[in-house]
Amino acid sequence: MPLPPEPARHGRPGFAALFAALPVAVVVVDPDDRIVHANGLAEQLLNLSERLMIGQPLDAILPPPEAPRSRDGHGFAIYDTVIATPHGPKIRVDFVEAQIPDHPGWRAITLHSAGPSRRLGHASDRGAGARAAVGAAAMLAHEIKNPLSGIRGAAQLLNGGELTTLITTEVDRIAALIDRMQDFSDTRPLPLAAENIYPLLAHARGVALAGFARGIEIEERFDPSLPPAWINRDALLQIVINLLKNAREAVRQERTPRIVLTTAYRHGMSVSIGGGQERLPLPIEICIIDNGPGAPPDIVDHLFDPFVSGRREGQGLGLALVDKLARDMNGIIQYAREGSPEMTVLRLLLPRARA
Secondary structure, eight states: OOOOOOOOOSSSOOHHHHHHHOSSEEEEEOTTSBEEEEOHHHHHHHTSOHHHHTTSBHHHHSOOOSSOOOOSSOOEEEEEEEEEOTTSOEEEEEEEEEEOTTSTTOEEEEEEEOOTTOSSSOOHHHHHHHHHHHHHHHHHIIIIIHHHHHHHHHHHHSOOSHHHHHHHHHHHHHHHHHHHHHGGGOOSOOOOEEEOHHHHHHHHHHHHHHTTTTTSOEEEEOOTTOOOEEEOHHHHHHHHHHHHHHHHHHTTTOSSOOEEEEEEEOTTEEEOOSTTOOOEEOOEEEEEEEOSOOSOGGGGGGTTSTTOOSSTTOOSOHHHHHHHHHHHTTOEEEEEEETTTTEEEEEEEEOBOOO
16 A cells, blocks of 8 residues: 655654655565555656556566575575666666565565666676786786895995985885785685684784774674685685774774674675676675775775775775785675764675585
8 A cells, every 4th residue: 555645744754754765766565576665766767656566566567686585584685687677778776675574575675776886796897907906016016026126235235324224114115015016916716615704803803903903992793693604714814904904094083983893694695796607695794884984985986996095195905905805705895884873884795605
């Protein structure tokens, strides 16, 4: 049934007003798979009014993506999928279906537009950026690092003094930058294994609290029932430490800095890996959350590209390396601003261990 009209009044808005104002397309489905509500953005996206959608079978208006339909009370999510709608053009969206608590069989479906500048998944532009970084790293390592050794050696032969110290210090700094860039040039497959992620998260948190995040509490919100993940231990450890460093830098100017480390199991989460292969389930979620200001809007779509940084002194390699290591483990990394008040969320999604 459609929502009854509510009388205009001042004060707290009713459900109908809140539902209509949601900044994402939402469709509500009853236990018989029939549409009962659709907000304004859903009408625009599906090119059909709510009045014409109400009572129609879901498949007739919004054919769900090809994926196993969960009936275990958890729903599912399909990222970056194309749906051919009967009353409009094909739409490219993130399709997220959630069960409505205390109402068996009722579901809310959200549709997030997935444009060409995606920040989630194995987008072609991000893959091209990573390949360019591999080539740049290999070339620079070969062309620059060897001459640097000669410069440093020559500086040490000079009489000691302030200029000699300056030369050796700067050479060492450039050599360290080249070492970091060489991380991109290793294209060998990572050895993966079933691992309990919690000892690795505890180790990364301990490293942070003993060093770069000293004096800042890192809250933990963990799902205790999380199964083993299919990962590389060293790669995951490096990812989490890099993300915690990123969070620490982000909250440096905050009066009450806050960093939160969370885990969750996301039923039905999957992404396309291309090549005609089946979608890859990525249910293991690790989030590093901070209350910093977030990335500047002009670089958000390129946050994981090499040499892109929101900090003046940044080199733009930390998050690019995180993205590479995540992809090497068949995972993905996502940036978002979520919550109220808004906080920065860097979300790592990984495959669970094979049965």
